[in-house]
Amino acid sequence: MAILDQGPLNYKENIPPIIVDNYGKWRYHENPKAGVLKHVSETGAELYSIRVGSPRLVSIDFVRDICKLADEYCDGYLRFTTRHNVEFLVSDAAKVEPLIAALGAIGLPVGGTGASISNIVHTQGWVHCHTPATDASGVVKAVMDDLYEYFVDMKLPAQLKMSLACCLNMCGAAHCSDLAIVGVHRTPPRIDHEKIRKGTEIPSLVACCPTGAIRPNPKEKSVLVNEAKCMYCGNCYTMNPGMEIIDPQNDGIAILVGGKVANARTNPMFSRMVIPFIENNPPRWPEVTSAVRNIVETWAANARKGEKMGEWIERIGWERFFTLTGIEFSDKLIDDFIFSRETFRTGAAFKYE
Amino acid sequence: MAILDQGPLNYKENIPPIIVDNYGKWRYHENPKAGVLKHVSETGAELYSIRVGSPRLVSIDFVRDICKLADEYCDGYLRFTTRHNVEFLVSDAAKVEPLIAALGAIGLPVGGTGASISNIVHTQGWVHCHTPATDASGVVKAVMDDLYEYFVDMKLPAQLKMSLACCLNMCGAAHCSDLAIVGVHRTPPRIDHEKIRKGTEIPSLVACCPTGAIRPNPKEKSVLVNEAKCMYCGNCYTMNPGMEIIDPQNDGIAILVGGKVANARTNPMFSRMVIPFIENNPPRWPEVTSAVRNIVETWAANARKGEKMGEWIERIGWERFFTLTGIEFSDKLIDDFIFSRETFRTGAAFKYE
Amino acid sequence: MADKKTPQLDELQNGQWPSFVTEIKRAAVKNEASKDLLHLLERSYEEKRGHWKHGGIVGVKGYGGGVIGRYTDLPEDYPHLQAFHTVRINAPSGWFYSTDSLRKICDIWEKRGSGLMNLHGATGDAILLGTTTDQLQPIFDELSEEGFDLGGSGSDLRSPSCCVGPARCEHACYDTLEACYNITNAFQDELHRPMWPYKSKIKFSGCANDCTASIARADCAVIGTWRDSLIIDPEEVKKYAASGMNIQHVCDGCPTDALKYNAETQELSVIAKDCSRCMHCINRMPKAITPGKDRGATILIGGKSTIVQSAFMGWVIVPFMKMEEADDFEEFKDVITRIWEWWDENGKTRERIGETIYRLGMSKFLTEVGLPAVPQMVYRPRANPYVFWPEDEIKK
Amino acid sequence: MADKKTPQLDELQNGQWPSFVTEIKRAAVKNEASKDLLHLLERSYEEKRGHWKHGGIVGVKGYGGGVIGRYTDLPEDYPHLQAFHTVRINAPSGWFYSTDSLRKICDIWEKRGSGLMNLHGATGDAILLGTTTDQLQPIFDELSEEGFDLGGSGSDLRSPSCCVGPARCEHACYDTLEACYNITNAFQDELHRPMWPYKSKIKFSGCANDCTASIARADCAVIGTWRDSLIIDPEEVKKYAASGMNIQHVCDGCPTDALKYNAETQELSVIAKDCSRCMHCINRMPKAITPGKDRGATILIGGKSTIVQSAFMGWVIVPFMKMEEADDFEEFKDVITRIWEWWDENGKTRERIGETIYRLGMSKFLTEVGLPAVPQMVYRPRANPYVFWPEDEIKK
Numbered sequence A, B: 001m002a003i004l005d006q007g008p009l010n011y012k013e014n015i016p017p018i019i020v021d022n023y024g025k026w027r028y029h030e031n032p033k034a035g036v037l038k039h040v041s042e043t044g045a046e047l048y049s050i051r052v053g054s055p056r057l058v059s060i061d062f063v064r065d066i067c068k069l070a071d072e073y074c075d076g077y078l079r080f081t082t083r084h085n086v087e088f089l090v091s092d093a094a095k096v097e098p099l100i101a102a103l104g105a106i107g108l109p110v111g112g113t114g115a116s117i118s119n120i121v122h123t124q125g126w127v128h129c130h131t132p133a134t135d136a137s138g139v140v141k142a143v144m145d146d147l148y149e150y151f152v153d154m155k156l157p158a159q160l161k162m163s164l165a166c167c168l169n170m171c172g173a174a175h176c177s178d179l180a181i182v183g184v185h186r187t188p189p190r191i192d193h194e195k196i197r198k199g200t201e202i203p204s205l206v207a208c209c210p211t212g213a214i215r216p217n218p219k220e221k222s223v224l225v226n227e228a229k230c231m232y233c234g235n236c237y238t239m240n241p242g243m244e245i246i247d248p249q250n251d252g253i254a255i256l257v258g259g260k261v262a263n264a265r266t267n268p269m270f271s272r273m274v275i276p277f278i279e280n281n282p283p284r285w286p287e288v289t290s291a292v293r294n295i296v297e298t299w300a301a302n303a304r305k306g307e308k309m310g311e312w313i314e315r316i317g318w319e320r321f322f323t324l325t326g327i328e329f330s331d332k333l334i335d336d337f338i339f340s341r342e343t344f345r346t347g348a349a350f351k352y353e
Numbered sequence C, D: 001m002a003d004k005k006t007p008q009l010d011e012l013q014n015g016q017w018p019s020f021v022t023e024i025k026r027a028a029v030k031n032e033a034s035k036d037l038l039h040l041l042e043r044s045y046e047e048k049r050g051h052w053k054h055g056g057i058v059g060v061k062g063y064g065g066g067v068i069g070r071y072t073d074l075p076e077d078y079p080h081l082q083a084f085h086t087v088r089i090n091a092p093s094g095w096f097y098s099t100d101s102l103r104k105i106c107d108i109w110e111k112r113g114s115g116l117m118n119l120h121g122a123t124g125d126a127i128l129l130g131t132t133t134d135q136l137q138p139i140f141d142e143l144s145e146e147g148f149d150l151g152g153s154g155s156d157l158r159s160p161s162c163c164v165g166p167a168r169c170e171h172a173c174y175d176t177l178e179a180c181y182n183i184t185n186a187f188q189d190e191l192h193r194p195m196w197p198y199k200s201k202i203k204f205s206g207c208a209n210d211c212t213a214s215i216a217r218a219d220c221a222v223i224g225t226w227r228d229s230l231i232i233d234p235e236e237v238k239k240y241a242a243s244g245m246n247i248q249h250v251c252d253g254c255p256t257d258a259l260k261y262n263a264e265t266q267e268l269s270v271i272a273k274d275c276s277r278c279m280h281c282i283n284r285m286p287k288a289i290t291p292g293k294d295r296g297a298t299i300l301i302g303g304k305s306t307i308v309q310s311a312f313m314g315w316v317i318v319p320f321m322k323m324e325e326a327d328d329f330e331e332f333k334d335v336i337t338r339i340w341e342w343w344d345e346n347g348k349t350r351e352r353i354g355e356t357i358y359r360l361g362m363s364k365f366l367t368e369v370g371l372p373a374v375p376q377m378v379y380r381p382r383a384n385p386y387v388f389w390p391e392d393e394i395k396k
């Protein structure tokens, strides 16, 4: 029988000796090369963290492989980052290059630090979720293959943090990322009255719609949807399987850019939509990868050093962003929900292009 | 019988010869002293505009007085500004000082140009409107008497544009002024069912409430107000005399600051509430005049040259504004209406004082 | 109650700022209503409350607007204020008057009203403050005789107004006075006969300094601008430099970093495509910098004050539009007409156009009014992914 | 369907980024469910749609959360995916693992599940991806045996997470790992037994760089900061200068203009009361600049993603709070408990705390939770005058 409420493992028993000894004593760090962080302690101790790209969806074999390396090079400890990269914690400088070589041997990339693109925070997609408008792991693989050079090198103006969410629930931080890839549905739910009648709390189903598009349908003991009001968020489907939202022909991907969460220099910002829809084109989503590359490289070519995507766009103005990237602007990009007012240009000063 | 739809007087028959001759040809202007603008034309012509403070609520005698001066010094023409000042248009430099003297003789102040406080855009108040929470002309007179020195001189960091509105209808530009004085009610409407029953369209009365505080009251063939939801905007009273909103004991004044409409340097901004309530204390509203003076002089002492009220506050931060002015912050100043989200500090970077 | 005292108001005759009380007293000498007003106001000062009732429907033949009805709630004590209506006169462009014009108003008003007025009302009308119902038509007839017409009130087009513009300002990018005059005349029916969901206002400012505060106070703001580059006069720049002006400081204020100054050569230059035409540098150096040659206006929609849904500032719906007397301001008239029609069809009662667009969405507004969506309309794109897809863009 | 081809997925084994397909295939060698998953996924790639149904209520004894039920809608074709549930393991603070700990998970998962997992889920749990209903309890029992516990799911406290903090970062202003561990243990009941209107998340970041993206992803964000002045080491400044760093450029990036550099004397100074602790200068010059000594955290409330009312970022509700192991993080636990109670009473079903506060107003929230209103909570005060006045502040 399981012990209830014993809580997570104690981190104290899962950190390497060098961290036990230097816990809270770190003085500064350097970033000698992509994927390698050197942290120096008051005690003089030096810790090398080797950041490794992971597919995040891994097999036990993968975990055992990295454990093996951690035993060999890191006194039997490792960690994962908030972006699902693996970090090997090396206390002996001499072991850094050999570890990197060993990682290369099993095909694991080292990078993602500093002014680079790190791993993409992502979600389940077709692998495990019931509401996705696109896949997660596949799109991430395609995009990271394409932008690989920016993971293993630090040649960008600043860090670039990407997220992918496969539906509007937006698991992950898509709403505040430098670049976000979001799965979107584009057709109203198809109602299965049968399913709905099966013990649905009609009032709460009606209430769950952000735009009030759902009304009760007493005749059917079910609901009906005012399609003119529906913007396909899928919240009703999350609530109730009878509101089928998946539509392979019309589901796809939207691109948002310019979000951030750190407070450095500028306040946190939301990501904002610049491409409302790109068709799902597995297995490599070429239209998505090239759209992403275009945005990343336009930013890289024009931003000042240290300027995050959103900071660059806010400086030059969104109108200029569309000119430089050649992305087409349309009414779909103009907010029409609750907080639209703050997005309207309530001023006469703007650039023509 | 009147001719219908003939439209306003033709401005062409109401502008002085010097303007006829130099219409659209003005090259530049100077502001030699407070209240005096010198506009120079391509043709070399020079026009001196003498700006004069007006009570706005005037008698025909006043109008005839200024007409007399206009005949003597300005070829029989004058104009009014968007802030209700009078402008004498002098084509002969030699007449400037004599005119200013003549104006002084009948007690009219010259000023309001450049880095000064101009006339206060204001409204009807107790003189003529049915919804006021305070008087208009009286408060304006008290404030302008107190700040007179800033009208006749240009010693401020930048122009200061004030507005007064005697109720939340906010006639005038109170919502976008450097400093706004706004009459506020503070108690829910007292319903006179008698009056309401007299041909009120109950549904539209119910619909007019911004916060949905009004519900039908079938028993009375009238309405009832959920007082917990009412924030006393008075819109229902504007719609229907049966919703008595005036409450002498609790009506008074709120102060908002930091608005602007020009696009120069920074985008237009809304004024924001810094004092939620000051009691009506006629005839001189001393608490209001000193609150206004405190804000104006704190700004004057701390802002950079050319920095409008709102630009200064946005640079130093609103938290610092409250520290410098010593004005007490309270939950009443935190937005709780539709667009509140954009006002919340969604970041961890701020000043402690 | 002629000899009743007015101590509170008397106090407001002290001080250096000209006193409205003095004005009321001047009128009171000749007019009983003004005398009553003085005492009613003193009473308001004592009781800290107004004494006016909602206005009933009063007006003049042929018009639905132009008059605000007013009645005191104390007719017994102040008989001459039993009815005390306001008449709004549509003021000339830029509020320019010949003394003749003003005197004509005074003469009519002396005969038929309180002798008190507001020059001007916040919307821009010349307001005749206080007369009786039976005087309304005669006043209108006589004003009309002299070439005046009434302004707007109620759910109609309110009297448009404009800045002084080319009449006395070097910054004017279009003829605000002519535009205001011409367009006001073109929409007389809309101005005099309320037929909309609510009021609608237009204000004309000649440049981005927006001296009419149009962005805050008008449903439709017409703000002058230019399409090419602002013009710099190198000689005048040198003169400013010689005069000791800190020109770099002017550049530092440029929001787009488009203005560059070379202190050695004393050369000032602008990156035209970066300039947002905010007017800052032109304001600081009017002799050396002027707007470009290809001039017109930016059209913004939605400005209004607080009631009901919150204050809205106008936002861009046409980045650049020519405003020429030559073509009779045709394009503007055409666009604003389509906008009013759309609002008339879609707006709820007492809903300003800005609130209607907010409720229904820019996308629907732009599509149905026939304006192309451009990034200049927004500070930034939507943060939410709640995009609506029309039938015809969806695979069946 | 062992030998059915998977051409589309095979393509995703090419390229330099490590492939999740390869991982699924590795698992498929040992596990039938993983093999079915491979083919189901290939089918999804062909049909461009997922094949999973809503999860029914499955779980383990004593808990309401920790498991996400999943069933394919094609059980006939993929029998081993008829049930394919997720088990969420609450990961250790900072995602630090001894290889022993990880191997224990692998051993259990090899025996009782697909052998596939997410390290980690976006909330921070170690996700065991895919097992059958009957295995859930045994898995939990064995994990528990080895000292692991489940994470949150449903309308409960989701597994809190934290940045690497003092374990490997010089910027940490409080002990994020201990805070996360201690507080997670203090709220085990809230974490394992859904009883709220909706989910609630906490994330701990040691400084304003917010490496856990807490402001965007947590209902409650705990972001390290300090109350005194940041500390500048003059010697290290000179070394940076010697190294050719453009220190003025660092000052130019300071949002509050609080950082001043004197190039002659090579002296760097800060106006402490102006500094907003944004971390910019410290990030650029970690050897020379460090956070102050009086350290703690800023507490923000309301972060969440898009559904339903729009995405919210957390906003400040406590500008500075001490976060000390010494006092067992008492103040934080006290405040968050009061907040949850308030939300529990006032929140609607599926309404995140941020949406509840937005609907009811900060004033009500602050008053009832007992937090003082301070200007640090807002970027700017309200623009509308719609203030609510409580009975007791009104004259009767």
Ligand code: SRM
Pocket (backbone or CB within 6 Å): A029, A031, A037, A080, A081, A082, A083, A084, A085, A112, A113, A114, A118, A119, A121, A159, A161, A173, A176, A177, A178, A259, A260, A261, A262, A263, A264, A308, D094, D162, D163, D164, D165, D168, D169, D170, D171, D209, D210, D211, D212, D213, D283, D284
């Ligand atoms: C390892 C990790 C924390 C963890 O507990 O896992 C981490 C670690 C560090 N972060 Fe971070 N950050 C980590 C996620 C983040 C995130 C969140 C995210 O990625 O989703 C952010 C917010 C991003 C945003 O705002 O959009 C983040 C914003 C920063 C910043 C601010 C950058 C800026 O200028 O805005 C710094 C400062 C800097 O880089 O100079 C920083 C600095 C650092 C430092 C240098 C702190 C230190 O002295 O050790 C660490 C190495 C940075 C590097 O990668 O070069 N870290 N950092 C996370 C690594 C994720 C990954 O695998 O890539």
Ligand code: SRM
Pocket (backbone or CB within 6 Å): B029, B031, B037, B080, B081, B082, B083, B084, B085, B112, B113, B114, B118, B119, B121, B159, B161, B173, B176, B177, B178, B259, B260, B261, B262, B263, B264, B308, C094, C162, C163, C164, C165, C168, C169, C170, C171, C209, C210, C211, C212, C213, C283, C284
């Ligand atoms: C006369 C008037 C227009 C009219 O048709 O009546 C006018 C006239 C001029 N304005 Fe204005 N402005 C007038 C109302 C405004 C308003 C609206 C208002 O006051 O409600 C504004 C917007 C204020 C705001 O943003 O809050 C306004 C914002 C400006 C600005 C922008 C100032 C800034 O830096 O933000 C300038 C440029 C400047 O002053 O350098 C300007 C500049 C000017 C110039 C210098 C234009 C020119 O070259 O002739 C005129 C003399 C300015 C002065 O007073 O020193 N005018 N000006 C208005 C005088 C009102 C009054 O009696 O005080």
Ligand code: SRM
Pocket (backbone or CB within 6 Å): B122, B123, B124, B128, B129, B130, B169, B170, B171, B172, B173, B238, C068, C070, C086, C088, C118, C120, C121, C122, C123, C124, C125, C126, C127, C151, C199, C201, C216, C217, C218, C303, C304, C305, C306, C307, C308, C352
């Ligand atoms: C006379 C004037 C104030 C003044 O002393 O100057 C005025 C007076 C009234 N306004 Fe106003 N408004 C006046 C300019 C404004 C302005 C400023 C402007 O037009 O530039 C505004 C703000 C801009 C705007 O339109 O939003 C303004 C926003 C309102 C509102 C709120 C409208 C809204 O959508 O928020 C109301 C309420 C209503 O319409 O019922 C209102 C209603 C009123 C009423 C008719 C009160 C009522 O509900 O019956 C007032 C009649 C007072 C009286 O007895 O004379 N008045 N009103 C101004 C018109 C004179 C003129 O024609 O020149």
Ligand code: SRM
Pocket (backbone or CB within 6 Å): A122, A123, A124, A128, A129, A130, A169, A170, A171, A172, A173, A238, D068, D070, D086, D088, D118, D120, D121, D122, D123, D124, D125, D126, D127, D151, D159, D199, D201, D216, D217, D218, D303, D304, D305, D306, D307, D308, D352
């Ligand atoms: C597994 C995970 C994605 C991943 O692959 O990493 C995930 C998966 C799901 N999320 Fe999530 N969410 C996950 C992190 C997030 C995050 C990110 C975070 O926590 O930092 C968010 C955004 C932040 C937030 O909480 O708002 C997130 C916002 C949502 C929402 C929208 C909530 C909202 O208020 O906007 C839903 C919808 C719902 O709750 O019904 C949702 C619902 C779901 C459900 C349960 C779908 C559903 O409605 O039943 C998904 C189950 C998928 C599956 O079958 O396994 N998930 N979800 C993440 C949890 C793993 C873990 O415990 O570590």
Ligand code: SF4
Pocket (backbone or CB within 6 Å): A123, A124, A125, A129, A130, A131, A132, A133, A165, A166, A167, A168, A169, A170, A171
């Ligand atoms: S984003 Fe949507 S589809 Fe993707 S895992 Fe989250 S809930 Fe499922």
Ligand code: SF4
Pocket (backbone or CB within 6 Å): A188, A189, A208, A209, A210, A211, A212, A213, A214, A225, A229, A230, A231, A232, A233, A234, A235, A236, A237, A243, A245
């Ligand atoms: S998809 Fe979203 S908008 Fe459409 S009906 Fe369902 S809940 Fe409403």
Ligand code: SF4
Pocket (backbone or CB within 6 Å): B123, B124, B125, B129, B130, B131, B132, B133, B165, B166, B167, B168, B169, B170, B171
């Ligand atoms: S602000 Fe209110 S009280 Fe004052 S004039 Fe306008 S409507 Fe009347």
Ligand code: SF4
Pocket (backbone or CB within 6 Å): B188, B189, B208, B209, B210, B211, B212, B213, B214, B225, B229, B230, B231, B232, B233, B234, B235, B236, B237, B243, B245
């Ligand atoms: S005063 Fe305003 S909020 Fe109160 S009931 Fe009337 S309309 Fe509603």
Ligand code: SF4
Pocket (backbone or CB within 6 Å): C163, C164, C165, C166, C169, C170, C171, C172, C173, C205, C206, C207, C208, C209, C210, C211, C212
């Ligand atoms: S708006 Fe521009 S053009 Fe009109 S008066 Fe003001 S500065 Fe001159």
Ligand code: SF4
Pocket (backbone or CB within 6 Å): B265, C230, C253, C254, C255, C256, C257, C258, C259, C270, C274, C275, C276, C277, C278, C279, C280, C281, C282
């Ligand atoms: S007009 Fe404004 S934006 Fe253009 S150059 Fe001058 S200051 Fe810069």
Ligand code: SF4
Pocket (backbone or CB within 6 Å): D163, D164, D165, D166, D169, D170, D171, D172, D173, D205, D206, D207, D208, D209, D210, D211, D212
């Ligand atoms: S949030 Fe701050 S303390 Fe935590 S890892 Fe990032 S930089 Fe270090």
Ligand code: SF4
Pocket (backbone or CB within 6 Å): A265, D230, D253, D254, D255, D256, D257, D258, D259, D270, D274, D275, D276, D277, D278, D279, D280, D281, D282
């Ligand atoms: S922490 Fe940020 S605000 Fe403070 S001095 Fe450094 S850069 Fe400036």
